[in-house]
Amino acid sequence: MSSAKRIDGKEASARLKVGVAAAVAELKQKHGIVPGLATVLVGEDPASQVYVSSKQKTATAAGMNSFQHDLPANTSEADLLALVAELNADPAVNGILVQLPVPKQIDPFKVITAISPGKDVDGLHPESVGRLVAGGGALVSCTPLGCLMLLKDTLGDLTGKRALIMGRSNLVGKPMAHLLLNENCTVTMAHSRTVDLPGVCREADIVVAAVGQAEMVRGDWIKPGATVLDVGIIRVPAPDGKTKLVGDVNFAEAEKVAGAITPVPGGVGPMTIACLMLNTLKACCAQHGITDVELPLTLPPKT
Numbered sequence: 001m002s003s004a005k006r007i008d009g010k011e012a013s014a015r016l017k018v019g020v021a022a023a024v025a026e027l028k029q030k031h032g033i034v035p036g037l038a039t040v041l042v043g044e045d046p047a048s049q050v051y052v053s054s055k056q057k058t059a060t061a062a063g064m065n066s067f068q069h070d071l072p073a074n075t076s077e078a079d080l081l082a083l084v085a086e087l088n089a090d091p092a093v094n095g096i097l098v099q100l101p102v103p104k105q106i107d108p109f110k111v112i113t114a115i116s117p118g119k120d121v122d123g124l125h126p127e128s129v130g131r132l133v134a135g136g137g138a139l140v141s142c143t144p145l146g147c148l149m150l151l152k153d154t155l156g157d158l159t160g161k162r163a164l165i166m167g168r169s170n171l172v173g174k175p176m177a178h179l180l181l182n183e184n185c186t187v188t189m190a191h192s193r194t195v196d197l198p199g200v201c202r203e204a205d206i207v208v209a210a211v212g213q214a215e216m217v218r219g220d221w222i223k224p225g226a227t228v229l230d231v232g233i234i235r236v237p238a239p240d241g242k243t244k245l246v247g248d249v250n251f252a253e254a255e256k257v258a259g260a261i262t263p264v265p266g267g268v269g270p271m272t273i274a275c276l277m278l279n280t281l282k283a284c285c286a287q288h289g290i291t292d293v294e295l296p297l298t299l300p301p302k303t
């Protein structure tokens with residue numbers, strides 16, 4: 001028996017990408033400006049290569065310019081910082097994304113803080129984080145932004161909902177908490193030291209799982225009817241001797257109890273890239289002081 005509605009992130013991200021492409025076309029037509037996204041990959045991690053090339057392709061498909069910088073794994077921190085400075089100064093580049101993780105000889109925090117906050121389409125610069133917490137029009141990290149859009153698209157107003165976020169990363173957990181606080185949720189953050197995680201989870205109307213532990217969240221942790229977003233993406237051995245992707249949530253169990261749930265793959269993942277496009281467009285408009293182009297700040301409705 002399955003009862004949960006499947007939240008189709010592919011379909012939702014397609015709607016957002018159509019909205020972004022329309023706004024990019026309007027920006028070009030009204031102002032002659034084409035947004036540009038620079039992606040930087042240091043080293044040859046195959047998963048990162050796939051992510052970065054997908055980001056480039058999506059940018060091009062949305063009508064934006066895409067600038068890819070591939071650096072060898074032994075690149076020095078100084079050389080990477082020099083590239084970031086160049087991209088900060090380049091008016092054709094509106095958004096800068098340095099794919100994480102970076103090799104050991106490079107301090108990721110130094111790189112993140114070197115990116116001009118106005119071009120910080122990852123929302124990781126301390127100024128972006130501060131603006132998210134204190135208010136003031138920040139660029140917000142793409143995965144939590146995509147999660148928020150899916151939640152509002154599924155549930156409408158989130159006021160008063162009890163939200164549990166599992167995982168306290170800078171990339172997902174912490175910004176997610178502040179986004180949901182801004183939506184008037186009662187937010188709980190759980191992490192590896194949380195006592196009685198299943199019991200805490202059973203109280204949540206909204207669960208965002210972002211811990212990177214394959215199928216950790218069991219069906220009997222879920223409050224009946226809750227909305228479950230699974231940010232995890234972990235490759236595990238499959239019965240046929242190959243491998244498969246699973247999330248942080250045991251999907252087969254949880255979908256029997258939840259009201260709505262994202263699958264892995266095809267849930268949160270596609271929204272992350274679509275939100276990167278939105279952030280690049282937003283950054284471009286802000287850099288040029290443009291306010292007469294309509295941005296798809298929430299998911300466009302299904303047509």
Ligand code: GUN
Binds near residue numbers: 101143
């Ligand atoms: N690596 C995995 N996810 C991300 C992301 O959202 N941004 C960056 N820069 N690197 C990542």
